Amino acid sequence: MQVLIDNFDRLLEAFLTTFRLFLVAGGLSLVFGTILAGMRVGPIDVLSKAAAFYVTVFRNTPLLVLLLLVVFGFPKLDINLGYFWMNILALTMYTSTFVCEALRSGVNSIPLGQAEAARSVGLGFTQTMQNVVLPQAFRAVVPPLASVLIALTKNTSLCSVFGMAEATALMKGLLNDNTSQLWWIFGGIALGYIVIVELISTVAGLLERHWRIA
């Protein structure tokens, strides 16, 4: 217990880094994943195929391999983004594919008749998506998207061996210096992750309620 109290400020700082990784990578993944989903369900064949190819490649590559390629490969090519952004890039490349697929499943859950009705009153593809399909799709995908973001939160722990001083890295440090308090350290760090994940679940719950059909 003592080790957690003594290192409270370090814990806070480390979880802040974890949270920043989650927030930035999550935000970018939502944006990029939505674009990908738009490309996949859209009418332009080339874009649809390109998006499908991207998803196939990056969803099927282990995140660890992506991190290795980006964090160790880029400096060899003299590309210098800094460690935070290299980690964000790998996390986003990976997570956006899951966002894309979650959204696509949401879009596909909207009966075709809705899009046809929208088209028949004169809306174009973008308008149909924006005003008719996507608002309903978002409602349907809140639970799976929350799962994707929760997975992302836990995935950020991989960044601990790619130059990020986040929660898992701190855990290793604390274990190294306070071997006798192993279980307290495991418990404390796990609790931190649970808090972040609960936060996501809560927000997802609120959104679900907010968008519920009256």
Add this chain to the structure above:
Amino acid sequence: MKRTRFAVILAAAALILGACGDAGEDDKDPVDTEVDSNAAAQFEDGTRMKEIAESGKVKIGVKYDQPGLGFKAAGDDAPTGFDVEMAKIVAAKLGIKAGDIQWVETISDNREPFLEKGTVDFVFASYSITDDRRKVVGQAGPYFLTGQQLLVKKGSGIKSVEDIKGKDVCSVTGSTSLANAEAKGAKVRGFETYSQCRDQVLDGAIDSMTTDGSILLGYAALNPDELEVVGEPFSEERIGMGYAKDKPELCQFLTDTVQEAMDSGDWAKAFEATLGKSGAETPEPPAMDPCA
């Protein structure tokens, strides 16, 4: 151009996946240790030493990625280094030949669990003695003193620990060295292994690598044209031998055995054959802690 880039990425991936086995010293046994053929007789019944000597088998945990201390290149049969030589001296005292030692790779995280579970009998893995570790495992020694230093690319402008403020400094995730560097104002970057950290320094992505000077000297010796160790040590690490806490009789045995090696000059020979190769002068053997 494109092809070179692709090749570089492939090479980088291969390097990472291949765990970087580019260095190996092939000296067989630098220290001529006499193996006592009737070792078991000298130990009292019921001691762990007797058990090990009678079984003729010993499992020793060493690091595989620290040139000069404990290092095993891909394809090598056995690890090499100063820690390894110390382990061989101890095994010889138990009547076990170097070739019969079962080496087990340990990393910083699993040294205590390995000793507690009996996965290894001893740990010789640049294992700093700390009060907290002594609550969980037994630590005899120290058989070597070292301090944290900095490894940089030649001409980096970093001359001492005062210069790392605001710079990217890497080491193994969770190591004490990293926490020390953080306290000095560096931006710390943790990696899984020392070799990954060293590669980042070579690639220019990281300004400096920090850990025990002895480890850094080993890496500098592998790349003498590009890398150098700078600055005075800014911490003191006392490297000891780990054993299971419930076999306290091992402490006196380990201390006596290593003391003998220090007195006979085998300790100095082991140093010269391993860490001394990077040009470091052979230090005086440290005074060891008494066993409780």
